[in-house]
Amino acid sequence: MEQIEPPVRAVGWSPAGTLRILDQRLLPGRELERDLGTIDEVADAIRTLAVRGAPAIGVAAAIALASALPEVTRHAVEAAAALLRATRPTAVNLGWAIDRMLAVARALPPAPSLDAALRAEAERIRAEDEAMCRRIGEHGQEWMRDGVRVLTHCNAGALATAGIGTALAPLYVAHARGRRVEVLADETRPLLQGARLTAWELQRAGIPVTVLTDGMAASLMAAGRVDLVLVGADRIAANGDVANKIGSYGLAVLARHHGIPFVVAAPWSTVDLATATGAAIEIEQRGADEVALVGDRRVVAAGVAIHNPAFDVTPHALVSAIVTDRGVLRAPFPFVANVSLVPPPI
Numbered sequence: 001m002e003q004i005e006p007p008v009r010a011v012g013w014s015p016a017g018t019l020r021i022l023d024q025r026l027l028p029g030r031e032l033e034r035d036l037g038t039i040d041e042v043a044d045a046i047r048t049l050a051v052r053g054a055p056a057i058g059v060a061a062a063i064a065l066a067s068a069l070p071e072v073t074r075h076a077v078e079a080a081a082a083l084l085r086a087t088r089p090t091a092v093n094l095g096w097a098i099d100r101m102l103a104v105a106r107a108l109p110p111a112p113s114l115d116a117a118l119r120a121e122a123e124r125i126r127a128e129d130e131a132m133c134r135r136i137g138e139h140g141q142e143w144m145r146d147g148v149r150v151l152t153h154c155n156a157g158a159l160a161t162a163g164i165g166t167a168l169a170p171l172y173v174a175h176a177r178g179r180r181v182e183v184l185a186d187e188t189r190p191l192l193q194g195a196r197l198t199a200w201e202l203q204r205a206g207i208p209v210t211v212l213t214d215g216m217a218a219s220l221m222a223a224g225r226v227d228l229v230l231v232g233a234d235r236i237a238a239n240g241d242v243a244n245k246i247g248s249y250g251l252a253v254l255a256r257h258h259g260i261p262f263v264v265a266a267p268w269s270t271v272d273l274a275t276a277t278g279a280a281i282e283i284e285q286r287g288a289d290e291v292a293l294v295g296d297r298r299v300v301a302a303g304v305a306i307h308n309p310a311f312d313v314t315p316h317a318l319v320s321a322i323v324t325d326r327g328v329l330r331a332p333f334p335f336v337a338n339v340s341l342v343p344p345p346i
């Protein structure tokens, strides 16, 4: 597999060996990298979506646990892990990365060997994520015919991972191989990850992208202007139900009605075999102001009730395929419940 550079690095190490993130709250207007030296700063960055996307917050938490502890002891790792875990409940990658760091802390004597072991594990998590993205890009090529028009939701690109993204990875690979691909990016209310982030990174990579508001997808599908819906995932239950950014479920219903494949791309670390179905997935509820305010302007009268779940669950019956780093899982599921059906890592 040829190497493909992401258009941007969202999360990684600073030269000083601390966590470096690109502050996504400021995009597309301003590109500001921040080096975060305390667990509180990292927790705040995850909560406020300065760093976001399921794989990226897992990598950020791992690097934080390796570089931002007040003292490198097992007790300090446990306390910081609990704080970071509580920041966002839906993305399984966060807890998955934290559990890997905890396993290292529980197995080893105190500093300095613990310090080195934590750093090595965090780097493994980062590097594995980058490699998983690349393999997802490869496995997704069967949908990337020349001229394909892909509708995506939220941001499951380089900004959401340590590599070339998940849902956007097949597009980056196809583009690097000279195939023409075109992206329709849902703006993704209320935090506009599609408009602010997906369009920005695709433009930077030279991939044609058009932004639409979330209500426009149906008419584009009806007009025959969408070949594929391709989204990421925050958690995939054992039966194949998929939690992803609010609005993904609606797109899956629309795609089924119009006979368009609805494909999910995610690393194997997003599959949660301990969660039987989507009904058991905790959905993060966020503050009312995210909906009530557009910038500084109030667009909902004060006192009106507001509903703001960050994610929804797409039932597996509406999912055509799940592209993982290990291979493509196809409907009909409950494939995931039976791990032996899952292709081994390549």
Ligand code: MRU
Binding pocket: 049, 052, 053, 054, 055, 091, 153, 154, 155, 156, 157, 160, 161, 165, 166, 167, 193, 231, 232, 233, 234, 244, 245, 246, 310
């Ligand atoms: O709230 P966000 O911006 O973190 O939500 C992100 C998504 O829903 C992504 O689609 C998902 O995390 C997959 S990112 C590769």
